[in-house]
Amino acid sequence: MEPSGDQPNSSQTQPNQVRIIQWGSWRTLSSLFMRCLMNAPNSVTFCELFGLPWYYGVEAKTSRTLIPIDLPHDSTTFARVKEKYENAYDDKKLVFGKEFAFYVSPQQNYKYIPRGYRQSFLIRHPYKTVTSLNKVMMKQKDPGFNCFLDEDVRFEDIWNLYLYTLEYLDADAIIIDADDLVRDPETVLRGYCQHYGIEYKDTFINWDSSTLNEDMLVYGESWFEELLSSSTVRTDPYVKNLLEDPPDISELSQEMQKSIESNLVFYRKLFDKRSKVKILQWGTWRTMSTTFMRCMMGAEDSITFCEPMRFPWYYGTEARTRRKLEIPADLPEDGSTFELVKKKYEAPYEGKRLVFGKEMAYYVYPEEHLKQIPDGYRHSFLIRHPFKTMTSMLKVMSNQEDPGFKTIQPEEGRFEHIWKLYQHVIEQIDPQAIIIDADDFIRDPEAILKKYCSHYGLEFCDSMLNWEGDNFNEEIECWGTVWFGDLMSTKTIRKDPDVADMLSEQPDMSHFSEDIRKIVEEDLIYYKKLHELRLQLKL
CATH class of the missing domain: 3.40.50.300 (P-loop containing nucleotide triphosphate hydrolases)
Incomplete structure (x- = not known):
């Protein structure tokens, strides 16, 4: 009728x-x-x-x-x-x-x-x-x-x-x-x-x-x-x-x-059919954020985004990086400005239960750029010991074809940005935002994902842990395989229940330059604050 x-x-x-x-x-x-x-x-x-x-x-x-x-x-x-x-x-x-x-x-x-x-x-x-x-x-x-x-x-x-x-x-x-x-x-x-x-x-x-x-x-x-x-x-x-x-x-x-x-x-x-869950996960380089996003891609009726803010940060008309980079030929039109990326995140995405984006905290800093944060989203944070993130980043940068990515830039990937953004989020946007440490994630990925899903009102499913190897989103393919290593070909998470607690050990940084050691030491100050507030599993 x-x-x-x-x-x-x-x-x-x-x-x-x-x-x-x-x-x-x-x-x-x-x-x-x-x-x-x-x-x-x-x-x-x-x-x-x-x-x-x-x-x-x-x-x-x-x-x-x-x-x-x-x-x-x-x-x-x-x-x-x-x-x-x-x-x-x-x-x-x-x-x-x-x-x-x-x-x-x-x-x-x-x-x-x-x-x-x-x-x-x-x-x-x-x-x-x-x-x-x-x-x-x-x-x-x-x-x-x-x-x-x-x-x-x-x-x-x-x-x-x-x-x-x-x-x-x-x-x-x-x-x-x-x-x-x-x-x-x-x-x-x-x-x-x-x-x-x-x-x-x-x-x-x-x-x-x-x-x-x-x-x-x-x-x-x-x-x-x-x-x-x-x-x-x-x-x-x-x-x-x-x-x-x-x-x-x-x-x-x-x-x-x-x-x-x-x-x-x-x-x-x-x-x-119920209302969407929309989550932005913030972190920095090499925190296993792409692995976490890969898990979220396994959620039913989901759409995921892999750092669309990276396009305007590095290549757009409002680029803030000091790097001299080669502009990719396949740069997406909706990634040329931060405003277009914000609109992309805020699109309705009918038929999707989960909208998930992973981003770097420094993309919305200095503070006047917090207005770029999309409306209508929950928030979460992913951290990893700075020694591990720096070690991994130095390795992946040495393999970059673009010479503009061969060096560390001190304004990128800082834990101070994550700490400040976390404070802003819990005070102004999402008081229930949680922090996950990558080491906890690797120790027991299923338990962490179940806890994460429960917190954000999602249904955990086995496809978050075991997936089809060639099912990727367009941003991953745009960045290229060098940033993601063997993740492009994996079908599951490599669990390591015995991963070392780096805060209880003193990592050897003698092979780092003085500038790199200084960055790691400064980042450790904010990492420790974030680590204290992380999601923990009951033993």
């Missing part, structure tokens, strides 16, 4: 006004998400307007027998709710509604979906939604709610509405998983705002608890519990992925078990 009227832009939508309806199910943290968006400047939010006619209106579709409540006149029927959504709201920059997919299901009821809106979806593992819904239902004063009904948490309704939305309403609609929101609310909300053209504010995650949505009060406090008095989002960066670690449901009622199992079919489909 095709929709009538203009979608998603209707004549009633005001210029520069963003309208979004977020569809989900009970207990998907949808009220929390709405609570965040309530703090957008010049905004109006609606809390389940369609739930009122569904449960209490003259067209009520629920199977429950409920005690009647006084309904606002504009919420007694589905048609009136649609009209309310389609009002002009001339003075508002954002109009946001949170709704449940089953309110407008099955498909013949899609006619009530308001015109002029973007769409988004919020999901949560069915075990969490089902058990949470059962718990809150038992607390309700109305005995009609004191039982679990599967009709209130049908993920099939979300899946069907999602497919319909992509075809007829909003081809760019995104799905957010509640666990990703809890792991890192700021990054999820920043990405959401960027996608839908909303200006992100710090008040989205820290708010005045006295500011409430009047629709929430119509339903009653018992549905929202401590959210009504909260003033921030409770973050848990280590929340479990229940698809990887399935919960025990044997003690639940048969009806709840059946609901979880049937909903898991559609949850998995939606989970695979």
Whole structure:
């Protein structure tokens, strides 16, 4: 059934006004998400307007027998709710509604979906939604709610509405998983705002608890519990992925078990389509960053970038290097300026679950160039003992064909840049950014990658450790094989659980020149600071 009227832009939508309806199910943290968006400047939010006619209106579709409540006149029927959504709201920059997919299901009821809106979806593992819904239902004063009904948490309704939305309403609609929101609310909300053209504010995650949505009060406090008095989002960066670690449901009622199992079919489909994870990993020369990127290339539905900022740094019209280099004939057009690289990173990449880029910290220094950092990304850092990075760099530079790369330049690859960028990131962009030491990575690559994936909301897969040897991205091929050694032909990571701890030893630097020794010693000061803050595995 095709929709009538203009979608998603209707004549009633005001210029520069963003309208979004977020569809989900009970207990998907949808009220929390709405609570965040309530703090957008010049905004109006609606809390389940369609739930009122569904449960209490003259067209009520629920199977429950409920005690009647006084309904606002504009919420007694589905048609009136649609009209309310389609009002002009001339003075508002954002109009946001949170709704449940089953309110407008099955498909013949899609006619009530308001015109002029973007769409988004919020999901949560069915075990969490089902058990949470059962718990809150038992607390309700109305005995009609004191039982679990599967009709209130049908993920099939979300899946069907999602497919319909992509075809007829909003081809760019995104799905957010509640666990990703809890792991890192700021990054999820920043990405959401960027996608839908909303200006992100710090008040989205820290708010005045006295500011409430009047629709929430119509339903009653018992549905929202401590959210009504909260003033921030409770973050848990280590929340479990229940698809990887399935919960025990044997003690639940048969009806709840059946609901979880049937909903898991559609949850998995939606989970695979959910909002992207976008990560920039910063480091310096020879930190095994290309090996780490090679692992990320094994993630499903991923796209990776290998130092696109290197093009404008060394070869572009804004080149900052002091080297005299030969400009490659195949220099990509979208790499000629830092602004073009930023736009490349910020492109939508539809159909991709992971967007991963590896970059060098010195590409965005001095400080006035921090503005080149792409928006909407999580961040991570990769370090390695400076003695190892310098030894490896001297070796690889001796094999370069371009004479401009035969010497070390002191402004490149410094650990001071990594330290300063790390401080900037955790203070201004991503407080949950982590540091990985290459030696820890080599000691146990699987454990490090699993921890990394869990932290950033990714699914670890075996193809991150074992890959096809000729599957590379275009930037690697552009740089040439001399920079990457035998990585171009490998199909796995060379694990070394006995790799030496260089900080507990004093490496012999007698073969280094005085200038090189000075660089290593200075870099060690910042490496030690970063090393203390690195991700560590529990023994």
